[in-house]
Amino acid sequence: MTTHTSAAGGPPTPDADDSTARAPGGSDDVLSETLRRLRAYGPHHDDPVWPPFGPHQLRVPEVPPLPAPEPAHVPGLRGARVVWWVSVALQVVWAALVVLNYVGDAAGWWVDDTSVADKVYQWLANATGLAFVTLLPAGVWLATARSRRDLPLRQHAAAARARQAHVDHLTQIEGYRTAQANHLDETxxxxxxxxxxxxxxxxxxxxxxxxxxxxxxxxxxxxxxxxxxxxxxxxxxxxxxxxxxxxxxxxxxxxxxxxxxxxxxxxxxxxxxxxxxxxxxxxxxxxxxxxxxxxxxxxxxxxxxxxxxxxxxxxxxxxxxxxxxxxxxxxxxxxxxxxxxxxxxxxxxxxxxxxxxxxxxxxxxxxxxxxxxxxxxxxxxxxxxxxxxxxxxxxxxxxxxxxxxxxxxxxxxxx
Known part of the structure; x- marks a missing residue:
């Protein structure tokens, strides 16, 4: 509950428990208070009228500059694809050799495990598996590095699309605001x-x-x-x-x-x-x-x-x-x-x-x-x-x- 008392022709008389009711100060106090409020409201526009009289320039978000290419130590996407597909091919060859070994044992194709053909087969299988295990992580790393390098480019393209969408919105509202301002200029x-x-x-x-x-x-x-x-x-x-x-x-x-x-x-x-x-x-x-x-x-x-x-x-x-x-x-x-x-x-x-x-x-x-x-x-x-x-x-x-x-x-x- 708040209580306030005032007398005729003067400022409100403060109650005993009312610290908000106070008499106005002198001219210096009024000037100081006015300047304080002016600063509190911040900078003022040159044309403090909304909508403005006639069309004006609206702010459009900036698109970040196109990123500069990084040093060439990161291979291109073609190199990553070559390593990847070589790894896949080696995996296919290794799987085929494993199947061939299983079928050959079942059919009795391999009579002597110490034959030259068998040794060549085992060497190919081991070499293929080792190459696959080595090249697969390398291919993944190359693809990841390329993707990471391309991320700023994709962000730049997305920002450009977003900016264009924003410009379309501003064009729509600017047209209405211009018409509204022209109407208000008349009324x-x-x-x-x-x-x-x-x-x-x-x-x-x-x-x-x-x-x-x-x-x-x-x-x-x-x-x-x-x-x-x-x-x-x-x-x-x-x-x-x-x-x-x-x-x-x-x-x-x-x-x-x-x-x-x-x-x-x-x-x-x-x-x-x-x-x-x-x-x-x-x-x-x-x-x-x-x-x-x-x-x-x-x-x-x-x-x-x-x-x-x-x-x-x-x-x-x-x-x-x-x-x-x-x-x-x-x-x-x-x-x-x-x-x-x-x-x-x-x-x-x-x-x-x-x-x-x-x-x-x-x-x-x-x-x-x-x-x-x-x-x-x-x-x-x-x-x-x-x-x-x-x-x-x-x-x-x-x-x-x-x-x-x-x-x-x-x-x-x-x-």
């Missing part, structure tokens, strides 16, 4: 893609629908939008903020704020609540011990968005094509992750998480019981949570995802 121009924040806070709040609560809700969303806009400008490089995204599958509900960096998506619900002590276990919400009738429903929205991103045709097609080259078997049997380049973040699909940020004009205490999947947080805690969430992310803007979110923005409601 999401560069000036839109490069903009860190999109939409207006509270666009989906209608006074007709929400009555007097619309003004309070709009104020909460404006505070969160300002907080997140500052975050995408100074803390989460290449992140994008979209305010007022339609709740997938509904016509009259929206997601207050969606922030994404790479393939990580954060959904934030803004609340402007009265002062008090709030307890939340993921299902039941209480204020000062009294159960409230309308607890946050963000968990359903997060699940709906996760399903929508997993079934959106444009995003699914990219995922499928990316999987075709996601892992490529090399000659050594290991797998090279071809799409490890953050420009091609195909691996794990989209990760979607949610937070409910609470604004108030008075003291507030938030208690999350049992670590709910959608916690209640103060503004400072939201920034800290998103810092951790976006610590490792692809250093590019996922243009298909941005295009999807912009196409599903809600229209501005009446004031």
């Amino acid at each position: 999401t121009p560069l000036e839109v893609t490069s903009r860190p924040a999109h939409g207006f806070a509270g666009a989906g709040l209608s006074t007709t629908t929400f009555g007097e609560n619309a003004a309070a809700g709009r104020a909460g969303e404006e505070l969160t939008s300002a907080l997140l806009t500052d975050g995408v400008n100074t803390r989460w490089f290449t992140a994008r903020l979209v305010n007022g995204v339609r709740w997938p599958g509904t016509d009259n509900a929206d997601l207050d704020h969606v922030v994404f960096a790479g393939r990580k998506v954060a959904v934030v619900d803004s609340k402007m609540w009265p002062a008090g002590d709030y307890t939340w276990d993921g299902t039941t919400l209480t204020r000062d011990g009294e159960t409230l009738r309308h607890p946050p429903r963000l968990e359903h929205a997060v699940s709906a968005l996760r399903r929508a991103l997993a079934t959106e045709p444009a995003l699914v097609e990219l995922e499928t094509l990316g999987g075709a080259i996601g892992k490529h078997r090399t000659v050594s049997g290991r797998y090279d992750v071809v799409s490890g380049d953050p420009r091609k973040p195909y691996h794990d699909g989209y990760r979607v998480r949610g937070w409910v940020v609470v604004h108030t004009k008075g003291p507030v205490r938030l208690v999350n019981v049992g670590e709910p999947s959608i916690p209640l947080v103060t503004p400072a805690e939201l920034l800290e949570a998103l810092d951790s969430y976006f610590e490792q992310h692809a250093d590019v803007v996922d243009r298909p995802l941005l295009d999807y979110l912009l196409r599903h923005q809600v229209e501005a409601a009446d004031a």
Whole structure:
């Protein structure tokens, strides 16, 4: 269970046992923290937009150079074959002599064991057997040496075939990505893609629908939008903020704020609540011990968005094509992750998480019981949570995802 307290107009007041709640430092601390995060994110691409504008060169695995021939002390395959077949011929001759000896003894051909013919026969049999025993290992060694010498050549040929197969895959996906980029150039121009924040806070709040609560809700969303806009400008490089995204599958509900960096998506619900002590276990919400009738429903929205991103045709097609080259078997049997380049973040699909940020004009205490999947947080805690969430992310803007979110923005409601 975690408890957090904040007062109006100031940073959260740390509890006695809460070491994570802390007041922000001065300008030097902010600069140091920004530089630390910049270093943590690593080098940035010259064109931090994915897919890029127009075709670009994709990486193709290198084929190792053709091995140089070894010294000529290893005989060629012809020599090994000659020795092998001579050994086989000697074995056949030796076996024939053994059979001839057995048949001759049975038929009485050999009358005198001391005859010259018998001595010649025995000498041939012994010489043939000795030659076979000597030459057979030599033939095996020669064949093994030749095979070992040819192994780099076979590996080179296999690497060349694997490279060609990879080029075919890249040609396929490059064609689609070029078409996708050209489509996005028309629907999401560069000036839109490069903009860190999109939409207006509270666009989906209608006074007709929400009555007097619309003004309070709009104020909460404006505070969160300002907080997140500052975050995408100074803390989460290449992140994008979209305010007022339609709740997938509904016509009259929206997601207050969606922030994404790479393939990580954060959904934030803004609340402007009265002062008090709030307890939340993921299902039941209480204020000062009294159960409230309308607890946050963000968990359903997060699940709906996760399903929508997993079934959106444009995003699914990219995922499928990316999987075709996601892992490529090399000659050594290991797998090279071809799409490890953050420009091609195909691996794990989209990760979607949610937070409910609470604004108030008075003291507030938030208690999350049992670590709910959608916690209640103060503004400072939201920034800290998103810092951790976006610590490792692809250093590019996922243009298909941005295009999807912009196409599903809600229209501005009446004031």
